[in-house]
Amino acid sequence: MEAEKAKIKVAPQAPGRVKVQLRFLTSKPRHLRSLLLAQSGAEPPYVEDVCVLLPHMRVFPAVEAYLPPFEALKRSGAVPEDSELQGFRVVDHDRLTLSYVL
Numbered sequence: 001m002e003a004e005k006a007k008i009k010v011a012p013q014a015p016g017r018v019k020v021q022l023r024f025l026t027s028k029p030r031h032l033r034s035l036l037l038a039q040s041g042a043e044p045p046y047v048e049d050v051c052v053l054l055p056h057m058r059v060f061p062a063v064e065a066y067l068p069p070f071e072a073l074k075r076s077g078a079v080p081e082d083s084e085l086q087g088f089r090v091v092d093h094d095r096l097t098l099s100y101v102l
Contacts, residue, residue: 007076008072008073008076008078008100008101008102009100009101010098010099010100010101011053011098011099011101012095012096012097012098012099013053013095013099014053014101016055016056017053017054017055017056017101018053018054018055018056018059018090018092019051019052019053019090019091019092019094019097019099020051020052020053020054020059020066020088020089020090020091021049021050021051021088021089021090021091022049022050022051022052022066022069022070022073022085022087022088023047023048023049023085023086023087023088023089024047024048024049024050024070024079024083024084024085024086025045025046025047025048025083025084025086026044026045026046026048026079026080026082026083026084027044027045027046027080027082028044028080028082029044029046029048030048030079030080031046031048031049034046034047034048045084047086048079048083050073050078050079050099050100051091051094051097051098051099051100052066052069052073052099052100052101052102053099053100053101053102054069054102059090063085063086063087063088066085066088067085069102070083070085072102073100073102076100078100
């Protein structure tokens with residue numbers, strides 16, 4: 001019996017947290033644009049992204065800082081297991097997009 005995936009809370013914003021968009025490559029498309037590319041015959045990998053809300057003290061200008069949160073998203077099933085983190089962007093202007101609270 002497969003272990004149950006951990007559920008991660010989602011919210012558009014949270015006090016004391018910063019929204020960070022994580023960009024990744026995957027061969028298992030989930031976003032609409034990637035699904036359309038796959039249907040039209042485009043080969044993987046596909047570029048997708050996900051937003052996370054992290055404590056202020058965990059936001060750094062190096063992609064390595066986001067590997068632990070990204071691995072947590074993979075373990076939870078929020079992003080495909082084969083995903084590879086490619087980059088990040090702090091999106092402090094976005095107050096509406098749902099994000100995983102880590």
